[in-house]
Amino acid sequence: MCDAKEADIVRTSKNAEFSLKVMINKEKTKVLFVEGSSHFTDILLSFLTLPLGRIIKVLHKHYGDETPTIGSLHNLYRSLANLDSPHFATEGAKETLLSPTSSFEDEIKQLKLDVTDSPPNEYFKCICCGYRICRVVSVYYDHAEFCIKCGYRTRIIIEQQEEVRCEAASGDGVFTMDIASFIIFDDLRTFPNETGLLGIIRTIGIADMDKAEPIKVTLGFNEIMSLLKASLVSKTPLSDVILSKTRGAKNYITLGFEPEALLNQIENEENPNSKKMVMKAVIQKSTGKLVYAQAKEDFVEFLSSFLYIPLGGVEHLLAGKTCVKAIDNLYRSTTDLIDCEFFKSPDMKNRLINPNVAHGCISDNHIFPLTQKTLSYDQSRHSMSSSKFPNGKGSYLKGPQTYQITDDLTVTPLCIFSILSCLNKQKIHVSDVQEVEMQIGLKEGLSILKATLTSTSTLSDALLNSISIKQPKTESTEFDH
Structure with a gap:
């Protein structure tokens, strides 16, 4: 050579x-x-x-x-x-x-x-x-x-x-x-x-x-x-x-x-102090497609953590x-x-x-x-000093705050008017949507991280077909006029 x-x-x-x-x-x-x-x-x-x-x-x-x-x-x-x-x-x-x-x-x-x-x-x-x-x-x-x-x-x-x-x-x-x-x-x-x-x-x-x-x-x-x-x-x-x-x-x-089963070798290394986060997905009933998701600041902060992880x-x-x-x-x-x-x-x-x-x-x-x-x-x-967080280690985001997250990870503070506008833009009637609750832990988090790198429908690719969905109570499933 x-x-x-x-x-x-x-x-x-x-x-x-x-x-x-x-x-x-x-x-x-x-x-x-x-x-x-x-x-x-x-x-x-x-x-x-x-x-x-x-x-x-x-x-x-x-x-x-x-x-x-x-x-x-x-x-x-x-x-x-x-x-x-x-x-x-x-x-x-x-x-x-x-x-x-x-x-x-x-x-x-x-x-x-x-x-x-x-x-x-x-x-x-x-x-x-x-x-x-x-x-x-x-x-x-x-x-x-x-x-x-x-x-x-x-x-x-x-x-x-x-x-x-x-x-x-x-x-x-x-x-x-x-x-x-x-x-x-x-x-x-x-x-x-x-x-x-x-x-x-x-x-x-x-x-x-x-x-x-x-x-x-x-x-x-x-x-x-x-x-x-x-x-x-x-x-x-x-x-x-x-x-x-x-x-x-x-x-x-x-x-x-490319959906595939993630390896399990790091599951035992999960942060022992972490708890599963809740994400509520609003899904169109007639098509099964994700319209948007909503979650508290802890889930958005978890998504934000992707930015400081090296490749x-x-x-x-x-x-x-x-x-x-x-x-x-x-x-x-x-x-x-x-x-x-x-x-x-x-x-x-x-x-x-x-x-x-x-x-x-x-x-x-x-x-x-x-x-x-x-x-x-x-x-x-x-x-x-870890004074980046006001009381030592803590959070990047203030709470309580609920956020709206689209499938491509566009994140905004939750606003009812923007939600109605989103439904109208997609020509989705409020009677055609339901809210389902998802538990996000290490396995789901890894799947979201993976989809974030290559997909513009991250939440759908990472979650909708890979985890069990807990149906909420009937009275909270549909939006009323």
């Missing part, structure tokens, strides 16, 4: 460019594989570290109105953005959901090219008691508004421990060893560059190799951004990006939700079967195809396979077995 070091970095930061050797078919319609350096592979692996809300924010910032539809995720994000601030416990709680940080921020900052709009680390200390032995520190936006020790404002920025920054900056590799190179197929299956020619032939088929020809391409910021987008909506992201001039944007493959964390929760095929392949390559020796450290592979959420994100209404990143700080000089 060719020396992957030729896939060198021309520049750094947002101006970085990767020169890659690509094998395509003779018709120039399909990328067979790419030979990538550790720098390029690190960027692909960084996709797994990004919270879903961060991905939506980055794509919308870059593409604007041309941002691709990723299931119902964009509607959920936009609904929270449009929700008035008084519905949130604090303004910072809303910001945490819309601009979630990654537990890999240190690593992301070391990438040769960062398309993720990585925010600076900001730590605060109290301007009143900051010179005492014990300092109160917060890592949140406006959540550190007041010191929990003395009540004064905490607006002085402090730094992480020096050794943390030094560790992040050491070496050239970020996730993988800097001397490693990789073979990456069109669907993002990734192998260390020791597969050999016969291994490649077995993977892509002799017929394709007989018609293969090499080309050189240069990928910069816009192309890597396109690759992030394509990996979420296409089964052939490399072809879509590298051969975009011959394929065209309309050739993106629509990914659909690799979603893969872990769903056992590598999210129906986002390219990301599934990238994740399973990390778990099964790339041995520990090719990663920068023995712990790095495990961190990518089951990434933590950022410190301080998890609320009491989560039901998934999530873990948060442990911050490194000098405990003899600082104490940590």
